[in-house]
Amino acid sequence: MTFRFLFLFLFCCIFNAKAQRPATTTMVVQQALKQKSENERRSLVKNVPFENIGPTVMSGRVVDLAVNPEDPTEFYVGYASGGVWHTVNNGTTFVPILDNAQTQNVGDIAVDWKTKTIWVGTGENNASRSSYSGIGVLKSKDNGASWEHVGLSNAHHIGRILINPSNPEEVTIGVTGALYSKSEDRGVYKTKDGGKTWLQTLFVDDVSGIIDLQHAPSNYNVMFASSWTKERKAWNFEGNGNNSAIYKSTDAGETWARVSTATSGFPTGSGVGRIGLALYDETTIYAIHDSQFRRPYGDKKEETRGLQKVDFKTMDTETFLNLEDKKLNGFLKMNGFQEKYRAENVKQMVRSGHVKPVDLANYLEDANSMLFETPVIGAEVYKSIDGGKTWQRTHEDYLDDLYYSYGYYFGHIYVAPDNKDNIYVYGVPILKSKDGGSTFTSISAENVHADHHALWINPKNPNHLINGNDGGVNITYDDGENWIKNNAPAVGQFYAINVDHAKPYNVYGGLQDNGVWVGANTAQDNKAWQQSGQYPWESIMGGDGMQIEIDNRNTNIVYTGFQFGNYYRINRGTDEQKYIQPKHELGENPYRFNWQTPIHLSHHNQDILYLGGNKLMRSMDKGETWKAISDDLTQGGKKGNVAFGTLTSISESPFEFGLLYVGSDDGFVHISKNAGGSWENISEGLPKDLWVSRVVASKHEKGKVYVTLNGYRWDDFNAYVYVSSNYGKTWKDLSEDVPDAPINVIREDPVSDKTVYLGTDNGAYVSFNDGITWHAFSKGLPAVAVHDIVIQEDTNDLLIGTHGRSIYKANVSALQKVDVAQLKAPISLYEIKNVTHSGRWGNSWSKWMTPNEPTITINLYANASAKKTIEIRTDQNSVLKTIHAELDKGFNYVAYDLTITEDGRKKLLKENTSIDIQKAKNDKYYLPKGKYLVSIDGVTTGLEIE
Numbered sequence: 001m002t003f004r005f006l007f008l009f010l011f012c013c014i015f016n017a018k019a020q021r022p023a024t025t026t027m028v029v030q031q032a033l034k035q036k037s038e039n040e041r042r043s044l045v046k047n048v049p050f051e052n053i054g055p056t057v058m059s060g061r062v063v064d065l066a067v068n069p070e071d072p073t074e075f076y077v078g079y080a081s082g083g084v085w086h087t088v089n090n091g092t093t094f095v096p097i098l099d100n101a102q103t104q105n106v107g108d109i110a111v112d113w114k115t116k117t118i119w120v121g122t123g124e125n126n127a128s129r130s131s132y133s134g135i136g137v138l139k140s141k142d143n144g145a146s147w148e149h150v151g152l153s154n155a156h157h158i159g160r161i162l163i164n165p166s167n168p169e170e171v172t173i174g175v176t177g178a179l180y181s182k183s184e185d186r187g188v189y190k191t192k193d194g195g196k197t198w199l200q201t202l203f204v205d206d207v208s209g210i211i212d213l214q215h216a217p218s219n220y221n222v223m224f225a226s227s228w229t230k231e232r233k234a235w236n237f238e239g240n241g242n243n244s245a246i247y248k249s250t251d252a253g254e255t256w257a258r259v260s261t262a263t264s265g266f267p268t269g270s271g272v273g274r275i276g277l278a279l280y281d282e283t284t285i286y287a288i289h290d291s292q293f294r295r296p297y298g299d300k301k302e303e304t305r306g307l308q309k310v311d312f313k314t315m316d317t318e319t320f321l322n323l324e325d326k327k328l329n330g331f332l333k334m335n336g337f338q339e340k341y342r343a344e345n346v347k348q349m350v351r352s353g354h355v356k357p358v359d360l361a362n363y364l365e366d367a368n369s370m371l372f373e374t375p376v377i378g379a380e381v382y383k384s385i386d387g388g389k390t391w392q393r394t395h396e397d398y399l400d401d402l403y404y405s406y407g408y409y410f411g412h413i414y415v416a417p418d419n420k421d422n423i424y425v426y427g428v429p430i431l432k433s434k435d436g437g438s439t440f441t442s443i444s445a446e447n448v449h450a451d452h453h454a455l456w457i458n459p460k461n462p463n464h465l466i467n468g469n470d471g472g473v474n475i476t477y478d479d480g481e482n483w484i485k486n487n488a489p490a491v492g493q494f495y496a497i498n499v500d501h502a503k504p505y506n507v508y509g510g511l512q513d514n515g516v517w518v519g520a521n522t523a524q525d526n527k528a529w530q531q532s533g534q535y536p537w538e539s540i541m542g543g544d545g546m547q548i549e550i551d552n553r554n555t556n557i558v559y560t561g562f563q564f565g566n567y568y569r570i571n572r573g574t575d576e577q578k579y580i581q582p583k584h585e586l587g588e589n590p591y592r593f594n595w596q597t598p599i600h601l602s603h604h605n606q607d608i609l610y611l612g613g614n615k616l617m618r619s620m621d622k623g624e625t626w627k628a629i630s631d632d633l634t635q636g637g638k639k640g641n642v643a644f645g646t647l648t649s650i651s652e653s654p655f656e657f658g659l660l661y662v663g664s665d666d667g668f669v670h671i672s673k674n675a676g677g678s679w680e681n682i683s684e685g686l687p688k689d690l691w692v693s694r695v696v697a698s699k700h701e702k703g704k705v706y707v708t709l710n711g712y713r714w715d716d717f718n719a720y721v722y723v724s725s726n727y728g729k730t731w732k733d734l735s736e737d738v739p740d741a742p743i744n745v746i747r748e749d750p751v752s753d754k755t756v757y758l759g760t761d762n763g764a765y766v767s768f769n770d771g772i773t774w775h776a777f778s779k780g781l782p783a784v785a786v787h788d789i790v791i792q793e794d795t796n797d798l799l800i801g802t803h804g805r806s807i808y809k810a811n812v813s814a815l816q817k818v819d820v821a822q823l824k825a826p827i828s829l830y831e832i833k834n835v836t837h838s839g840r841w842g843n844s845w846s847k848w849m850t851p852n853e854p855t856i857t858i859n860l861y862a863n864a865s866a867k868k869t870i871e872i873r874t875d876q877n878s879v880l881k882t883i884h885a886e887l888d889k890g891f892n893y894v895a896y897d898l899t900i901t902e903d904g905r906k907k908l909l910k911e912n913t914s915i916d917i918q919k920a921k922n923d924k925y926y927l928p929k930g931k932y933l934v935s936i937d938g939v940t941t942g943l944e945i946e
Contacts, residue, residue: 021689021690021711021714021716022714022716023178023180023181023183023714023715023716024711024715024716024717024718024740026153026154028717028718028740029135029153029717029740030135030153031740032717032739032740032741032762033102033135033739035739035740036102036739036741036762036763036776036783037102039739039765039774039775039776040776040778042889043775043776043777043778043890044768044775044889044890044891045766045775045776045777045815045890045891046775046776046777046778046779046888046890047779047888047890047891047892047893048777048779048810048812048815048891048893049779049780049810049857049893050777050779050780050781050800050808050809050810051780051808051809051810052490052525052780052805052806052807052808052809053507053519053521053523053525053806053807053808053809054490054492054519054523054525054536054537054806054807055490055492055517055519055525055535055536055537055806055807056487056488056489056490056491056492056525056806057485057487057535057537058471058472058487058492058511058514058515058517058539059449059471059472059473059487059489059491059492059514060079060080060081060082060470060471060472060491060492060493060511060512060514060804061079061080061081061082061124061126061451061453061469061470061493061512061513062077062078062079062080062453062454062468062469062470062472062473063078063079063080063106063107063108063124063125063126063453063454063468064077064078064106064107064108064109064453064454064468065077065078065109065454065455065456065466065468065473066078066109066110066111066118067456067458067466068111068113069113069459069460070113072090072456072458072464072466073087073088073089073090074086074087074088075087075091075456075466076097076109076111076118077094077468077473077489078106078107078108078109078120078454079104079106079489079491079804080105080106080124080126080128080130080131080132080493080804081104081105081106081124081130081132081493081784081785081803081804082104082106082489082491082493082784082804082805083096083097083098083099083101083104083106083491083782083784083804083805084096084097084098084106084109084118084120084144085097085489085491086143086144087486090475090486091466091473091475091484091486091488092486092488093488094488094489096144096489096782097118097140097143097144098120098138098144098147098782099144099782100144100145100146100147100782101120101138101147101783102135102762102783103122103132103134103135103762103783104782104783104784104785104804104805105122105123105124105132105133105134105785105804106120106121106122106123106124106134107121107122107123107124107125107134107157107158107159107176108120108121108125108158108159108160108161109121109161110161110162110163110171111163112163112168114168115141115168116141116143117139117140117141117163117168118139118140118141118143118144119137119138119139119161119163119171120137120138120139120140120147121134121137121155121158121159121160121161121173122134122135122136122137122138122155122158123135123155123156123157123158123176124157125157125158125159125160125176125211126408126409126453127179127230127232127237127239127408127409128409129595130493130512130785130803131157131179132761132785132803133156133157133178133179133715133717134155134156134157134158135149135153136149136150136151136152136153136154136155137149137150137151137152137155137158137161137173137195138150139194139195148195150191150194150195150196151191151195151196151197151198152173152175152185152189152198154183154185155173155175155176155177155185156175156176156177156178156179156183156185156715157175157176157177157178157179157209158173158174158175158176159174159175159176159209159210159211159212159213160173160174160210160211160212160213160214161173161174162213162214162215162220162223162253164220164252165220166220167192168194169191169192169193169194170190170191170192170220170252171190171191171194171195172188172189172190172213172215172223172252172253173188173189173190173213174187174188174209174210174211174212174213174225175187175188175189175209175210176209176210176211176228177209178715179232179715180232180233180234180712180713180714180715181714181715182206182207183206183209184203184206186203186204186205186206186208186209186210187200187201187202187203187204187209187210188200188201188202188210188213188225188253188256189201190252190253190254201249201253201254201255201256202225202247202253202256204227204229204243204245205229205243207229207230207231207241207243208227208228208229208230208241208243208244209227209228209230210225210226210227210228211226211227211228211274211275211276211411212225212226212275212276212277212411212412213225213226213277214277214278214279215252215279216279216281216282217279217280217281217417218281218282219282220252221249221250221251221252222248222249222250222279222282222387223248223249223252223253224246224247224248224249224259224277224279224285224388225246225247225248225249225253225256225277226244226245226246226247226274226275226276226277226287227243227244227245227247227275228244228273228274228275229241229242229243229244229272230274230408233638233640233642233713234642234644234665234666234691234713235637235638235639235640235642235643235644235645236638236639236640236641236642236644237408237640237641237642239273239274239290239292239407239408240270240271240272240273240274240290240292241270241272242268242269242270242272244272244273244274244275245258245260245268245272245275246258246259246260246266246275246277246287246388247259248387248388259388259389260272260391264388264389264390264391265382265390265391265392266287266289266382266391267289267291267293269293271291271292271293271294271376271377272289272291272292273289273290273291273292273407273408274289274290274407274408274410274411275287275288275289275290275411276288276410276411276412276413277413278412278413278414278415278423279415280415280417280420281420282387283384283385283386283387284383284384284385284415284420285383285384285387285388286381286382286383286384286394286413286415286423286437287381287382287383287384287391287413288379288380288381288382288411288412288413288425289379289380289381289382290378290379290403290407290408290410290411291376291377291378291379291380292376292377292407293376293377294375294376294377295375295376295377295398306327306330306331306334307323307327307328307330307331308331309335309360309361309364309365310361312357312358312359312360312361313358313361314358315357315358316357317350317351317356317357319357320347320350320357321347321350321351323343325343325344326343328343328346328347329342329343331360332346335364336583337363337583337586338583341586346360346586349586349587354587355586355587359586359587360586362589362590363584363586363590364590365590366564366590366591366592366593366643376405377398378398378399378400378402378403378404378407379399379402379403379407379410379425379427380393380395380398380399381393381394381395381399381413381423381425381433381437382394383436383437394433394436394437394438395437395438395439395440399425399431399440401428401429402425402426402427402428402429402431403427403428404427404428406427407427409427409451410426410427410451410452410453412425412426412453412454412455413425414455414457416457416462417457417459417462418459418462419462420436421433421434421435421436422434422462423436423437424443424455424457424465425440426452426453426455427451427452428450428451428452429442429444429450429452430442430443430444430448430452430455430467430469430480431443432479432480443476443479443480443481445480445481445482445483447474447483447485448467448469448471448474448483448485449469449470449471449472449474449513449514450469450470450471450513451469451470451471451513452467452468452469452470453468453469453470454467454468454469455467455468461477462479463476463477463478463479464476464477465479465480467483470512470513470514471487471513471514472485472486472487472489472491473485473486473487474486488527490525490805490806491804491805491806492509492511492514492802492804492805492806492807493511493512493513493514493802493803493804494509494510494511494512494545494787494788494801494802494803494806494807495510495511495512495544495545495546495547495596495787495788495801495803496509496510496545496546496547496548496596496787496788496801497509497510497548497788497790497799497801497807498547498548498549498550498790499521499550499790499792499799500550500552500555501552501555501794502520502555503794504520504521504522505520505521505792505794505795505797506518506519506520506521506555507519507520507521507799507807508548508550508558508560509545509548509801509807510541510544510545510546510547510548510560510562511544511545512544512545512803513543513544514544514545515539515540515541515542515543515544515545515562516539516540516541516545516546516548516560516561516562517537517538517539517540517545518537518538518540518558518572519536519537519538520536521792521797521799521809523536523537524536525537540558540560540570540572541560541561541562541568541570542562543561543562543563543566544562544563544595545560545562546560546561546562546563546567546596546597547560547596547597547598547599548560549599549600549601549609550601551601551606552606553606555572556571556572556573556574557569557570557571557572557622558570558572559580559599559601559609559623561581561597563595563596563597564593564594564595564597564643565581565582565591565593565594565597565611565613566579566581567579567580567581567597567599567611567623568580569622569623578623578624580609580619580622580623580624580626581593581611582611582613582617582619582626582628583626591613591614591615591617592613592614592634592637592643592644592645592646593613593643593646594612594643594646594647594648594665595642595643596648597611597612597613597646597647598611598612598647598648598649598650599611599612599650600650600651600652602652602657603652603654604652604657605657607620607621607622608620609622609623610650610652610660611626611650612646612647612648612649612650612662613646613647614632614633614634614637614645614646614647614664615628615629615630615631615632615633615647616628616629616630616633616647616650616660616662616676617629618676629672629675629676629677630662630670630672630676630679631679632645633647633662633664633668633670633679634646634647634664634665634666634668635664635666635667635668644665644666645664645665645666646664646665647662647663647664647665648663648664648665648691648692648693649661649662649663649692649693649694649695649696650662650695651695651696651697651705652697653697653698653702654697654699655697655702656702657675658672658673658674658675658676659671659672659673659697659702660672660675660676661695661696661697661705661728662695663692663693663694663695663707664692665691665692666689666691667683667686667687667688667689667690667691667692667709668681668683668692669681669682669683669686669692669695669707669728670682670683671705671727671728673727680728682724682727682728682729685730685731686707686709686720686722686731687709687720689714690709690710690711690714690716690720691709691710691711691712691713692707692708692709692710693708693709693710693742693743693744693745694706694707694708694743694744694745694746695707696746696747696748698748699748699750700748700753701725701753703724703725703726703727704723704724704725705723705724705727705728706721706722706723706746706748706756707721707722707723707724707728707731708720708721708722708743708744708745708746708758709722709743710742710743710744711742712742712761716742717740717741717742717761718735718740718742719735719738719739719740719741719742719743719760720735720743721733721734721735721738721743721746721758721771722734722735723770723771734767734770734771734772737772737773737774738758738760738765738774739760739762739776741760741761741762741763742760742761743758743759743760744759744760744761744785744786744787744788745757745758745759745786745787745788745789746758746759746789747759747789747790747791749791749812749815749816750791750793751796751816752768752815752816752817752818753770754767754768754769754770754818755767755768755815755816755818756770756771757789757791757798758774758789759786759787759788759789759800760785760786761785761786762783762784762785763776763777763778763781763783763784763786764776764777764781764786764789764800765777766812766815768815768818768823775890777800777810780808781800781808782805784802784803784804784805785802785803785804786800786801786802786803787801787802787803788800788801789801791812795811796811796812796813796816797809797810797811797812798810798811798812813830813831814830814859814861814891815891817830818861822861823861823863824863825861825863826862826863826864826937827860827861827862827863827868827936827937827939828860828861828939829858829859829860829934829936829939829940829941830859830860830861830941831941831942832856832858832859832934832941832942832943833856834944834945834946835854835856835898835943835944835945835946836945836946837927837928837929837945837946838852838854840852841853841854841898841920841926842920842921842922842924842926843920843921843922844921847921851920851921851922853897853922854897854898854926855895855896855897855898856895856896856898856943857893857894857895857896858870858883858893858894858895858896858934859891859892859893859894860887860891860892860894860936861890861891861892862887862888862889862890862892863889864889865887865888865889866887867884867885867886867887868884868885868887868936868937869882869883869884869885869936870882870883870884870885870894870896870934870935870936871883871933871934871935871936872896872900872904872927872932872933872934872943873932873933873934873935874907874908874911874930874932874933875931875932875933876911877933878904878907878908878911879904879907880900880901880904880905880907880908880927880932881899881900881901881904883896896934897924898926898927898945899924899925899926899927900917900925900926900927901925902925904925905917905925908928912930915928927945928945929945929946930944930945931943931944931945932944932945
């Protein structure tokens with residue numbers, strides 16, 4: 001091998017390594033799941049109880065429905081990252097049935113209603129920014145009480161499951177495959193033995209997976225599959241290619257033939273995008289296509305008036321200077337140019353040569369605007385009446401305002417089982433056609449969320465539809481004229497949460513496609529709110545809800561917004577909103593804002609707000625004006641249609657104003673010790689090119705800083721957690737004991753300097769020794785993506801914001817007291833808050849109503865598992881009641897209902913002759929007001945009934 005060849009070989013290896021990180025192997029993922037199960041078993045915090053506090057009404061993204069054809073009041077709903085839920089009362093209430101599985105990420109569900117066997121293809125079938133990977137195929141024969149893993153572990157994302165109606169052991173599955181990397185595991189798979197073995201019967205290529213798969217209603221042998229060529233990177237998405245196509249099988253998926261050929265009438269070539277399929281019978285087939293072919297030059301959606309951005313791209317200086325000021329000002333105002341940029345001064349800037357006319361176009365162009373303005377054909381419907389041999393588009397005009405530029409997010413079509421001309425398509429709205437796709441009308445309504453992903457048509461009553469969308473489930477009985485909302489499950493997909501210091505404190509959260517909401521942490525999320533008409537949570541922002549900062553001097557002042565840095569200052573007291581996004585200067589390239597643009601309200605001065613683009617911006621006046629206090633702190637971005645090369649995390653040390661850290665989506669971490677006067681790259685020693693999900697300055701030690709990195713956008717599912725005690729000069733890896741999963745958040749405990757919390761794509765953990773060992777939370781908390789963690793410091797409540805199961809709360813006062821001595825002590829009992837006595841205990845206002853039965857929690861730590869007896873005593877040591885508890889090693893939470901025995905009542909009355917204790921209506925005796933003792937193995941704490 002010559003030196004020159006060796007050099008080129010090594011250069012290519014290095015280049016390719018930088019261009020594409022290796023995806024995590026199935027073996028590593030499976031080992032991580034085993035490690036997590038073992039961690040949960042031995043975890044010291046496995047009994048810490050988490051309460052889901054909602055909210056529910058805005059719901060989350062539905063990906064599939066499975067409805068009982070004999071009784072449509074029973075159905076299952078698959079949520080993208082919120083598991084599978086079951087209803088038997090037409091969606092009035094739901095029960096989660098996937099909670100004891102190792103993932104909540106769902107791509108498709110199918111049910112054999114004869115045997116009640118449920119199949120779940122894990123890994124969402126869309127290609128969204130938060131479409132989480134799965135672990136293969138799961139199967140349950142006991143309605144989710146237990147789940148069996150039946151293969152396809154490396155499928156990542158599953159598009160469709162088809163069960164043979166005549167043989168439930170025969171199942172055909174379309175595998176979409178990995179989202180961010182190439183994969184040989186894409187294609188169609190078959191099993192004839194209920195999932196014991198699988199055969200790949202169709203493989204297109206390593207970037208083209210199967211996104212839809214359908215069989216003829218009366219003939220399982222006739223199947224159609226659609227392949228989808230796509231390449232998603234953090235900075236670019238290409239959802240089309242030569243191998244996006246339609247295939248047909250006449251032997252139940254054993255063999256396949258491509259039917260979308262150059263002579264078939266269906267589009268072929270590099271512009272073919274995602275395809276959805278619907279079969280009325282063996283000969284009549286519909287397909288909806290996300291056409292990424294460009295529209296013919298000169299085609300416009302509508303006639304435009306006034307100046308357009310494109311006009312300035314080729315405009316010369318003379319023409320620009322001759323524009324009418326009124327016309328130019330109209331363009332500048334309409335497109336959000338800063339107030340200082342108006343006709344007179346912009347013309348002067350052009351005269352002086354400081355800017356050129358094309359700079360007005362460049363001022364408005366970022367990755368997001370380029371994506372929306374791409375002049376593609378978009379959604380179109382095709383029909384075949386000869387079994388897929390030939391295809392014809394059903395409509396003459398463009399189906400505008402259906403997909404916009406996000407066709408990769410949609411892609412299904414449905415045909416009514418009783419009429420081949422009645423079809424339904426959806427994207428942002430949902431449309432129906434009664435003439436085979438020639439014309440369409442909208443059936444979206446006032447309480448139906450946009451962005452639709454699933455539909456079921458009742459074969460016995462085609463006017464009865466069940467729809468799944470980004471806002472949950474809707475049902476109609478009049479073909480879309482009116483819809484019922486069925487959003488009982490807590491399946492909100494939160495990006496970020498925060499809390500204030502009100503009493504009771506409020507919880508704020510930004511959700512995927514459901515805006516920003518706020519509600520009291522004590523709000524009861526149940527149906528009782530319908531009686532008053534006031535839901536306990538309030539929407540304060542639309543779009544995709546993002547980060548929230550609350551002024552601690554006035555909780556009405558809230559900073560929040562939606563995607564790509566569109567932030568506002570809100571006064572909740574007056575309903576005022578002020579748009580505060582920083583603007584670049586004319587002549588500069590636009591700032592790059594991440595989808596989840598970070599903001600940070602200074603600990604030291606609540607008038608000072610930081611916001612991250614590709615530079616760090618600072619406002620000294622609550623967002624009124626901004627100044628960039630850095631140069632570009634990223635690797636400079638990449639060419640693509642998704643904003644990249646952006647800041648993702650900001651942290652200011654509570655010890656010193658101006659001690660700042662920022663992290664970027666391309667792996668850089670920077671520090672400034674002089675309020676942005678200068679910056680130092682401290683990424684040396686960290687893995688390269690990963691998304692910095694958090695950089696957190698310590699609350700306890702000035703030079704200490706934590707960093708988490710996330711490889712999700714490379715299909716790298718390893719855990720990356722680091723800490724530095726010297727301002728980032730050197731880093732210590734804290735991930736050895738963390739089961740591998742992308743890390744989203746790390747949070748220090750505000751009380752204990754050794755306690756740290758961690759949120760991953762598959763759960764939450766705590767460490768009591770600064771990250772050396774980690775313990776999984778699991779009681780009440782399923783294996784769901786955790787995007788944010790906040791501790792409310794007045795109450796010591798831990799709030800967990802999940803991307804799929806809304807918000808969870810647990811009190812961690814006991815965890816904050818952990819020290820070496822306590823961990824060695826046989827038993828530690830924690831303080832019990834005073835309880836207010838009530839005459840309602842054990843009683844109700846009607847014999848038909850459930851009695852009011854109180855309960856408190858006795859919180860203790862045991863250093864070994866054992867059976868123990870807890871005694872409720874008087875201050876004179878008379879035993880009023882004994883509780884037998886099976887304790888685990890670690891933290892234990894024992895419920896006590898505040899009752900005493902008949903013998904205990906006699907002892908108490910003997911000690912205190914001035915009181916009387918009457919039996920309540922539920923035939924129980926309750927503790928009267930007074931001071932008592934809770935004792936276990938000689939360790940005692942107090943209990944006061946006020």
